[in-house]
Amino acid sequence: MSDENITEDVALESRLTEQEYFRPPTDFVGQANVSDPGIYDRFDENYPEAFEEYAELFDWDEHWDEVLDDSNPPFYEWFTGGKLNASYNCIDRHLDERPNQAAFIWEGTDTDERETITYRDLYNRVNAVAASLRDVGVQEDDVVTCHLPMLPALPVTMLSCARIGAPHSEVFAGFSAQALADRIDDAGSDVVVTCDGYYRRGDFLNHKEKCDEALELADSDVETVLLWTRHDELHPEVEISDDDPYVLVDDLLAENDRARVDPVSRDAEDPLFLMYTSGTTGKPKGCQHRTGGYLSYVTATAKYVLDIKPEDTYWCAADIGWITGHSYIVYGPLALGTTSVMYEDTPDHPHKGRIWDMAERYDVDIFHTSPTAVRMFMKWGAEYVEDYDFDFRHMTTVGEPIQPEAWLWYYKYIGGEDAVIVDTWWQTETGGHLITNLPALEDMKPGSAGKACPGIQPAIVDDNGDALEEATGRAGNLVIQRPWPGMLQTVYGDDERFIDEYWREFSDVDSDDAEDWVYKAGDGAVHERDGYFRILGRLDDVMNVAGHRLGTMELESAVAEVEAVAEAAVAAREDAEKGEVPDVYAVLREGIEESQAVYDDIVAAVEDEIGKFARPANVVFVDDLPKTRSGKIMRRLLENISNDDELGDTTTLRDPSVPEDIRDQVRGD
Numbered sequence: 001m002s003d004e005n006i007t008e009d010v011a012l013e014s015r016l017t018e019q020e021y022f023r024p025p026t027d028f029v030g031q032a033n034v035s036d037p038g039i040y041d042r043f044d045e046n047y048p049e050a051f052e053e054y055a056e057l058f059d060w061d062e063h064w065d066e067v068l069d070d071s072n073p074p075f076y077e078w079f080t081g082g083k084l085n086a087s088y089n090c091i092d093r094h095l096d097e098r099p100n101q102a103a104f105i106w107e108g109t110d111t112d113e114r115e116t117i118t119y120r121d122l123y124n125r126v127n128a129v130a131a132s133l134r135d136v137g138v139q140e141d142d143v144v145t146c147h148l149p150m151l152p153a154l155p156v157t158m159l160s161c162a163r164i165g166a167p168h169s170e171v172f173a174g175f176s177a178q179a180l181a182d183r184i185d186d187a188g189s190d191v192v193v194t195c196d197g198y199y200r201r202g203d204f205l206n207h208k209e210k211c212d213e214a215l216e217l218a219d220s221d222v223e224t225v226l227l228w229t230r231h232d233e234l235h236p237e238v239e240i241s242d243d244d245p246y247v248l249v250d251d252l253l254a255e256n257d258r259a260r261v262d263p264v265s266r267d268a269e270d271p272l273f274l275m276y277t278s279g280t281t282g283k284p285k286g287c288q289h290r291t292g293g294y295l296s297y298v299t300a301t302a303k304y305v306l307d308i309k310p311e312d313t314y315w316c317a318a319d320i321g322w323i324t325g326h327s328y329i330v331y332g333p334l335a336l337g338t339t340s341v342m343y344e345d346t347p348d349h350p351h352k353g354r355i356w357d358m359a360e361r362y363d364v365d366i367f368h369t370s371p372t373a374v375r376m377f378m379k380w381g382a383e384y385v386e387d388y389d390f391d392f393r394h395m396t397t398v399g400e401p402i403q404p405e406a407w408l409w410y411y412k413y414i415g416g417e418d419a420v421i422v423d424t425w426w427q428t429e430t431g432g433h434l435i436t437n438l439p440a441l442e443d444m445k446p447g448s449a450g451k452a453c454p455g456i457q458p459a460i461v462d463d464n465g466d467a468l469e470e471a472t473g474r475a476g477n478l479v480i481q482r483p484w485p486g487m488l489q490t491v492y493g494d495d496e497r498f499i500d501e502y503w504r505e506f507s508d509v510d511s512d513d514a515e516d517w518v519y520k521a522g523d524g525a526v527h528e529r530d531g532y533f534r535i536l537g538r539l540d541d542v543m544n545v546a547g548h549r550l551g552t553m554e555l556e557s558a559v560a561e562v563e564a565v566a567e568a569a570v571a572a573r574e575d576a577e578k579g580e581v582p583d584v585y586a587v588l589r590e591g592i593e594e595s596q597a598v599y600d601d602i603v604a605a606v607e608d609e610i611g612k613f614a615r616p617a618n619v620v621f622v623d624d625l626p627k628t629r630s631g632k633i634m635r636r637l638l639e640n641i642s643n644d645d646e647l648g649d650t651t652t653l654r655d656p657s658v659p660e661d662i663r664d665q666v667r668g669d
């Protein structure tokens with residue numbers, strides 16, 4: 001969804017018919033980490049102090065003075081005066097009880113390449129890497145940009161940064177050199193961490209070349225790049241010359257093999273990491289997450305929502321390069337002392353049963369994936385699942401709305417009709433889950449994320465910011481009315497932008513009273529009559545491609561790089577598998593003919609500027625774009641064309657025939 005006419009867009013609200021409820025199985029309820037419904041009242045009546053329960057889940061070096069300091073909204077501070085270290089809490093404090101328990105079971109592209117990393121191993125590796133980071137000059141508060149795929153090196157590097165108090169900024173490995181360069185520059189990193197290669201569908205990719213190119217493109221002078229190697233030998237296409245800033249991690253580790261690095265005691269408000277995400281304007285935003293509040297929030301939600309226990313084998317099949325992996329592969333699960341599965345390659349490699357084969361072999365109890373993955377499994381068919389003997393107790397979906405059909409398929413074929421499902425709504429900015437059921441307490445309803453998490457106060461407001469009556473089933477803008485510990489601190493280096501993007505629209509920004517500040521999620525949602533929230537999707541110019549968030553503007557500026565293009569707009573098209581895919585509408589410069597070559601240039605530009613995962617589904621060459629009289633592109637109309645929906649109101653257009661012509665062209669009339 002896009003453009004200003006929110007209420008019109010969300011009037012599509014009731015496309016879903018009322019769904020039936022599914023009860024959590026009695027066995028599940030009997031063992032759940034939270035089975036006392038009093039938790040909701042406790043958090044409401046005792047807000048914000050009740051969040052102390054979350055912070056008490058781990059060891060602090062110094063106790064906090066105040067749970068929430070809301071004197072300078074929206075720059076809230078959590079657990080002020082408290083001190084702790086995230087790596088200590090994820091590793092060291094488990095060493096007495098479970099030194100030999102696996103923290104990670106990692107599997108490479110080949111099924112026979114496996115690595116079990118115990119908490120003791122993790123401790124040794126993280127100490128050695130932390131010492132190596134110091135050797136190359138990384139100091140407390142330096143932002144280290146990482147560009148690592150799903151190798152043990154990734155969580156190890158993140159935790160090593162956390163150990164010495166250097167915020168990490170991990171850039172998903174699928175991002176292009178340009179995207180990496182932009183993030184290095186924005187974060188001002190002197191040190192970057194990458195690897196020589198990794199496997200995609202069995203092919204050994206040269207990953208270092210992206211970093212080579214990023215160093216050329218970046219304005220910053222990166223002093224050192226630490227290079228992990230996937231095998232003992234370097235990737236056959238990778239070379240390092242003497243004047244390169246690359247240093248082999250293996251060489252540093254050889255020196256630091258038995259090093260011990262004391263975890264740096266961090267202020268609760270010191271940043272733990274940055275995670276860049278797409279917004280409505282061109283440049284991605286560095287969401288800055290704090291140490292104490294973030295760790296508390298993700299640990300507690302991993303325990304209560306995901307029902308993780310130390311003795312479980314847990315598998316979140318997301319990539320650590322996105323927020324899901326940070327919160328619910330690395331920080332939450334490790335803080336709870338559980339065992340996680342990590343897998344390098346894609347779910348269809350070498351066959352479409354790979355995930356279930358692994359689930360059987362490792363006896364996974366808790367499984368976590370996206371609606372896109374569920375739709376893909378559903379398309380492949382149940383026959384790929386049936387051969388494997390696994391038994392999940394709990395399953396999660398995250399990242400996009402899940403259609404009831406896909407939910408029911410997940411429930412039946414993957415969950416065997418006896419696993420609970422939580423549909424978790426949250427965002428890069430929120431750090432952890434905000435809307436989802438506590439699985440033992442509420443019945444499941446396909447397609448609805450469920451109730452607000454304890455202490456969280458969502459509301460639906462109209463375009464003027466007036467709250468709709470609760471639980472009436474009307475659609476509007478989803479907002480969060482009270483701060484929570486997992487929320488971002490700011491947009492890195494840009495407090496104004498933080499206010500503009502998340503607060504200005506629905507807050508009284510001149511007020512010092514936290515009650516006047518309301519967080520805008522950017523999503524449309526319905527608060528249903530039973531109190532469950534159903535998330536409809538983004539209302540701003542952000543699309544969700546296979547669970548990956550992409551800004552329309554970012555895509556458009558990539559397309560604008562192509563010489564032949566005079567002007568372009570991008571619209572989201574609904575896709576049975578990926579949720580949404582980008583369609584490009586391009587006007588070519590005078591005298592340039594449309595051709596396959598231009599088409600390919602446009603696709604290549606998007607792949608180069610952002611990454612292959614953002615590849616446009618269609619490029620449509622048009623004579624003009626639909627614009628308002630003031631010259632604003634009406635992307636909503638293009639979206640309606642892409643989705644073959646009714647065009648809707650075109651009266652505000654400069655030339656109402658433009659969208660009609662495009663529609664005829666797309667339909668082939």
Ligand code: WT7
Nearest residue numbers: 398399400401423424425426427428535538549
């Ligand atoms: C956007 C945030 C949450 C981590 C992964 C994505 C959409 C997220 C759900 C859900 C419907 C969802 C929203 C949100 N979204 N979870 N359960 N149901 N939509 O993080 O990249 O920051 O994207 O993903 O549109 O705003 P993200």
